[in-house]
Amino acid sequence: MDNVSIDVYPNEFLALVGSSGSGKSTLLNLVAGLDSPTSGRIEFEGVNLDAYSRRELAVYRAHKVGMVFQSFNLVHHRTALENVELAMYFNGVPRNERKDRAAAMLETLGLKERMSHRPSDLSGGEQQRVAIARALVKRPVVLFADEPTGNLDQDNSRQIVALLRQLSLEGLTVVVVTHDVELAKQHAGRIIKMHYGKIVDADSIAGVQ
Amino acid sequence: MKLYDSLSISGGNLTRLKLRTSLTIAGVVIAIATFVAMLSFGAGNEEYIEEQFEKLGLFYTVQVYPIAPDPEKDTIPPRLLDKAVLEELSKLPGVRLAYPYESFTATATFGDSIFESRAQALSQQALRTKMFSEIRAGRLLSSDSCHEAIVSSRFLTTVGMLEPDSVLNDTLILKVRISSVDSGLARILPPDREYVRKRLREIAFDSLLHRPYTERLLRSELNNAMSQFLKGYMQAPDIVLETLMVVGVLNSSGPQERNIASVIVSDAVGRRLSAGVFSGDPTEMMAALASGQMFLSSDQGDARTFGHVTLDIDPKVLITPIMDSVKAKGFRPFSFAEQFEEMKKFFLYFDLALAVVGIIALVTASLGIINTMVMSVLERRREIGVLKSLGADERDIKFLFLTESAVIGLAGSILGILVGWIITRVASEVAQMFMAKEGIHGFDPFALPIWLIVAALALGLSVSLIAGHYPASRAARVDPVEALRNE
Numbered sequence: 044m045d046n047v048s049i050d051v052y053p054n055e056f057l058a059l060v061g062s063s064g065s066g067k068s069t070l071l072n073l074v075a076g077l078d079s080p081t082s083g084r085i086e087f088e089g090v091n092l093d094a095y096s097r098r099e100l101a102v103y104r105a106h107k108v109g110m111v112f113q114s115f116n117l118v119h120h121r122t123a124l125e126n127v128e129l130a131m132y133f134n135g136v137p138r139n140e141r142k143d144r145a146a147a148m149l150e151t152l153g154l155k156e157r158m159s160h161r162p163s164d165l166s167g168g169e170q171q172r173v174a175i176a177r178a179l180v181k182r183p184v185v186l187f188a189d190e191p192t193g194n195l196d197q198d199n200s201r202q203i204v205a206l207l208r209q210l211s212l213e214g215l216t217v218v219v220v221t222h223d224v225e226l227a228k229q230h231a232g233r234i235i236k237m238h239y240g241k242i243v244d245a246d247s248i249a250g251v252q
Numbered sequence: 253m254k255l256y257d258s259l260s261i262s263g264g265n266l267t268r269l270k271l272r273t274s275l276t277i278a279g280v281v282i283a284i285a286t287f288v289a290m291l292s293f294g295a296g297n298e299e300y301i302e303e304q305f306e307k308l309g310l311f312y313t314v315q316v317y318p319i320a321p322d323p324e325k326d327t328i329p330p331r332l333l334d335k336a337v338l339e340e341l342s343k344l345p346g347v348r349l350a351y352p353y354e355s356f357t358a359t360a361t362f363g364d365s366i367f368e369s370r371a372q373a374l375s376q377q378a379l380r381t382k383m384f385s386e387i388r389a390g391r392l393l394s395s396d397s398c399h400e401a402i403v404s405s406r407f408l409t410t411v412g413m414l415e416p417d418s419v420l421n422d423t424l425i426l427k428v429r430i431s432s433v434d435s436g437l438a439r440i441l442p443p444d445r446e447y448v449r450k451r452l453r454e455i456a457f458d459s460l461l462h463r464p465y466t467e468r469l470l471r472s473e474l475n476n477a478m479s480q481f482l483k484g485y486m487q488a489p490d491i492v493l494e495t496l497m498v499v500g501v502l503n504s505s506g507p508q509e510r511n512i513a514s515v516i517v518s519d520a521v522g523r524r525l526s527a528g529v530f531s532g533d534p535t536e537m538m539a540a541l542a543s544g545q546m547f548l549s550s551d552q553g554d555a556r557t558f559g560h561v562t563l564d565i566d567p568k569v570l571i572t573p574i575m576d577s578v579k580a581k582g583f584r585p586f587s588f589a590e591q592f593e594e595m596k597k598f599f600l601y602f603d604l605a606l607a608v609v610g611i612i613a614l615v616t617a618s619l620g621i622i623n624t625m626v627m628s629v630l631e632r633r634r635e636i637g638v639l640k641s642l643g644a645d646e647r648d649i650k651f652l653f654l655t656e657s658a659v660i661g662l663a664g665s666i667l668g669i670l671v672g673w674i675i676t677r678v679a680s681e682v683a684q685m686f687m688a689k690e691g692i693h694g695f696d697p698f699a700l701p702i703w704l705i706v707a708a709l710a711l712g713l714s715v716s717l718i719a720g721h722y723p724a725s726r727a728a729r730v731d732p733v734e735a736l737r738n739e
Contacts, residue, residue, distance in 0.1 A: 072733050075641070077640070077641060077733050077736075078733050097645055097646060098645050098647070100645075101640070101643050101644060101645030101648070102643065104640070104641060104642070104643045105642065105643020105644075106643070110641045110642075116634060116637070116638045116641075116736055117638075118635050118638060120264070120265075120268050121264065125264075129261075129638075129639070129642060130642045130643075132253060132257045132261070132642070132644075133253065133639075133642055133643030133648065134643055138256065138257070177642075181642075181643075
């Protein structure tokens with residue numbers, strides 16, 4: 044990363060676009076608290092993440108951040124419901140509430156009938172929705188999605204992006220990393236274009252707002 | 253992360269890989285079973301001996317022995333255990349009873365068997381102490397003068413009868429030869445004067461002044477006299493017979509063994525059979541000669557000395573002051589309680605030696621745990637990354653893998669204790685079958701005390717946690733960015 048400075052505002056739907064190797068995923072890992080910068084600072088709600096200990100950084104990930112990945116990263120030997128429940132092991136949700144909240148979230152995302160299925164029995168789109176349910180069930184402040192449509196066909200991609208946009212409209216801050224500029228233009232409120240670790244085009248307003 | 257959550261995740265992973273988990277647990281099971289079976293043997297023996305000591309009242313028994321004379325150091329001979337000393341000892345505070353061990357060798361005739369047997373006389377009071385409480389069949393003697401006998405398990409083995417009941421109410425004849433000093437002296441002091449004249453004629457008086465000749469002559473005369481004395485002593489024809497009815501069988505195998513002879517008779521019968529009579533056994537004869545007892549006449553019964561005296565102590569009283577008093581009186585006390593303490597030390601070393609075998613097996617099993625857990629970490633890198641992205645920190649991940657390791661250790665320990673217990677039960681049945689043939693009953697050489705169960709659980713758990721430490725630390729160090737990178 045080289046001289047990258049961006050602000051993400053509450054409730055906005057921000058898309059980070061750029062070709063492979065442009066640094067957009069690295070940027071996402073940094074702001075999600077999975078990685079630490081060698082220099083520079085990342086602030087969340089006015090607090091520098093650098094000031095956090097490893098434990099505090101984990102608490103930040105558990106409470107404030109939801110993450111969605113290109114390859115879904117579901118635990119393959121657990122059912123959809125158990126995968127969603129897993130997100131609540133680390134943020135203090137009481138044990139007896141977890142199942143109900145996970146089931147409700149999956150039902151909201153249209154997966155009521157697929158709860159007891161393992162990821163291998165689900166389609167790509169369904170797996171990504173389970174992953175989104177897992178990210179949302181924690182009730183995060185911001186959702187980071189790294190190439191959420193990268194492994195999906197066109198129809199499923201459209202559905203997932205529409206879902207993310209809907210979540211943004213409902214008040215969730217969504218940051219999406221994608222190389223699909225067209226998709227970003229259709230749904231994101233703001234697009235930042237990156238190239239070789241630098242921002243080459245910031246604050247471009249997408250077509251749909 | 254809470255323990256329940258960690259157990260829930262760990263349990264899922266372990267049950268998913270059933271074969272691998274089962275094989276790893278099997279390693280721990282074998283190790284813990286070995287550990288339990290080995291230590292159970294030590295514990296069983298220790299428990300049995302303690303039980304025997306308790307049952308026979310040995311913790312409250314002190315035996316008193318005379319101090320062996322040391323001609324180089326002693327200026328006055330050490331005290332002997334006689335009736336007066338017995339009286340003194342019985343009056344010591346806390347001593348409930350002091351009784352002597354009076355034994356003699358008699359020829360026993362039982363059915364068709366005729367054999368030399370060790371017999372002892374015991375008073376009613378002595379017989380009522382715990383030492384003689386292990387009656388296998390029948391009852392104790394009815395009085396201090398009855399013509400009854402109690403035989404020991406050793407006696408049963410000698411006559412080849414396994415069932416204690418089978419000897420009850422049968423007749424036992426005890427026969428002793430009266431070998432008195434008089435009959436020995438009669439040989440060297442013949443009333444016939446001619447014998448003396450004959451001997452005198454044989455001596456070359458002219459040579460008496462020659463010292464070596466005189467010495468040889470005296471030595472030869474002394475040897476001749478001694479040989480004559482022993483011949484007279486050994487060939488004494490007088491015999492005392494006692495016909496007794498066997499009324500009970502006493503267990504003599506165990507720590508009380510040396511205090512119980514093959515045959516126990518009443519005080520009166522014992523006195524008749526042993527008064528003024530000495531065994532033809534050369535060792536006993538020499539002992540009687542050395543103690544001077546041989547030259548006491550039979551009517552000096554009160555002056556007889558005993559091999560040892562047993563003190564039956566009140567359980568509420570401390571043994572140490574009694575031991576000190578015995579020492580102060582010039583005797584050597586022997587406490588079974590002290591002997592038991594020594595035995596406990598031995599058992600500790602014995603247990604440690606046995607435990608080493610189990611621990612070696614456990615170290616081998618721990619390698620299995622390490623292998624399983626390292627495999628698990630390598631296979632679940634992505635899952636670890638996901639958990640970290642969901643908010644797990646290094647401690648959570650470490651805790652998660654340590655829990656898995658502990659579950660393997662705990663499951664292996666519980667099953668290992670069970671398997672170990674089954675092994676000991678089978679071994680115990682086999683051992684008891686063989687011991688019954690030897691006339692040993694009620695001895696279970698294996699025991700599973702609570703401390704052993706706790707120790708096995710603690711050891712299994714500790715070893716699994718130690719074994720899981722490296723894989724868990726490795727899991728905790730997994731970089732989530734690397735782990736979640738798209739393949």
